[in-house]
Amino acid sequence: MREIQAKWDRLSMSDLAQIKTKAQLIARVQEQYGLPHEVAxxxxxxxNLDRRF
Structure with a gap:
């Protein structure tokens, strides 16, 4: 989860604790950064290209 926090520093520890899937990560990134779904x-x-979620 440190890699996620390093990339998206607006995600709180509470957010990170709840993220279990790539879809959940996408949703939190979209919400916290105000991005369109496609961008997130x-x-x-x-x-995630060289990582396993």
Missing amino acids: VRDVEIW
Whole structure:
């Protein structure tokens, strides 16, 4: 989860504790950063290319 916090510093520890899936991460990034869904999906997908969620 530290990698997620490093990338998206607006996500709180409470947010991180609740994120269990990529879809949940996308939803939280979208909400916290006010991004359109497509942008949040793209950002998470790019970040996740070399990681296992």
